[in-house]
Structures are given as C-alpha cells and as structure tokens.
Amino acid sequence: MVRDGDLVGAAILIAKFDFHADFDINDMIVRLIEDLDRLDVAKSLVKKNPESQKNYVNILLSMKNVKGAVKAVKEFNLDPSELPQVVEAPCINAVNYFVSQTFRAQNHPDHIPLSKVEDLLFGDPLLISCLLLLLLKRWKKMHKGNLNEPFIHKILGIIKRSNFKASDPHVSPELKELMAQI
Numbered sequence: 001m002v003r004d005g006d007l008v009g010a011a012i013l014i015a016k017f018d019f020h021a022d023f024d025i026n027d028m029i030v031r032l033i034e035d036l037d038r039l040d041v042a043k044s045l046v047k048k049n050p051e052s053q054k055n056y057v058n059i060l061l062s063m064k065n066v067k068g069a070v071k072a073v074k075e076f077n078l079d080p081s082e083l084p085q086v087v088e089a090p091c092i093n094a095v096n097y098f099v100s101q102t103f104r105a106q107n108h109p110d111h112i113p114l115s116k117v118e119d120l121l122f123g124d125p126l127l128i129s130c131l132l133l134l135l136l137k138r139w140k141k142m143h144k145g146n147l148n149e150p151f152i153h154k155i156l157g158i159i160k161r162s163n164f165k166a167s168d169p170h171v172s173p174e175l176k177e178l179m180a181q182i
Contacts, residue, residue: 020052033059043075050076057078066093073086088130091127094127095127098131099117099131099135101117126170128158128162129168137178139155140178166179
C-alpha cells in the first residue's frame with residue numbers, strides 16, 4: 001500500500017518502469033483523482049493499457065465526472081460502443097435538464113411542456129430511453145408507484161407514440177426494471 005504523501009511519486013515510477021502488476025492500479029487511480037485531484041498522473045498510469053484505460057473511464061463515470069470520461073475516451077481513441085455508459089451519461093444529463101424544465105410552474109419563463117420535450121427527443125431511441133427512465137423514477141418517487149395516477153398515463157403515451165420497446169439493446173437494466181412495474 002502506498003501512502004497518500006508518496007502516491008504521486010509512486011504513480012510516476014510505476015508508469016515509467018511498468019510496475020503495474022505489483023500494485024492495485026484502480027485503487028491508486030481513485031485516490032489520485034478523488035483525494036489529490038491529479039487526473040494527469042492517473043492518466044499516465046493507464047496510458048499503455050487499453051483495459052486500464054476503460055477502467056479509468058469507468059472510475060471517472062462512477063465519480064460523476066462525465067466530461068472527464070468523454071474526454072478520456074477521445075484521448076485514448078477508445079470505441080464508445082464498448083463503453084455505453086459514456087454515451088448514456090451525457091444523454092441523461094441533457095434530458096434531465098429538459099425534464100426539470102417540464103416540472104417548473106407553468107407560468108415560469110423556463111417551463112417547457114412535456115409534449116415539447118417529447119417532440120424534441122422523438123426519433124432518437126437513446127434519448128427517449130433516458131426520458132422514460134427519468135420520468136419513471138419521478139413517478140415512483142413522487143407518486144409512490146400509484147398506477148391510478150394521471151402522470152403514469154403521460155408516460156404510457158410516450159411509450160406508445162415512440163414505439164418504444166424495453167427489449168431494445170440500448171435500454172438500461174434500471175429502465176427495464178421500472179417498466180416491469182407498470
């Protein structure tokens with residue numbers, strides 16, 4: 001175990017002399033990023049190993065650093081199709097913005113009707129999937145999963161109009177689980 005005071009120096013030596021097998025690289029990456037804010041040093045640890053690069057991206061995503069993860073995918077020339085969370089996370093963030101505008105008061109200047117959000121996202125299965133995930137989470141939280149609540153009928157309407165199928169490959173397990181409840 002490398003103490004935090006020596007972590008940056010140790011990471012540089014590990015990267016330079018290729019001692020990766022002797023250390024828990026994922027733990028070092030987490031500590032470098034989370035405790036010391038040293039993405040540059042963490043990145044140098046994974047530069048030569050594509051599998052470690054994917055782990056680095058997943059660690060960034062687990063820390064909610066979507067921007068850093070997307071940037072790392074580009075820098076390492078990784079295939080985004082091998083890391084679906086990298087594609088899904090920015091989509092969820094974007095869709096979350098529009099969904100949050102939907103739930104503002106109707107007289108608020110930033111309010112967007114749900115129908116306009118649906119129109120904006122229509123045609124992109126990944127974005128519709130993100131929209132449904134966010135709406136179903138809100139339904140479960142705010143309406144306690146009540147199937148008689150009018151809000152669920154809006155969600156069912158979106159599912160019908162978009163020809164959404166839970167069996168599609170881009171649908172997250174979390175969304176499949178929520179859809180099984182309706």
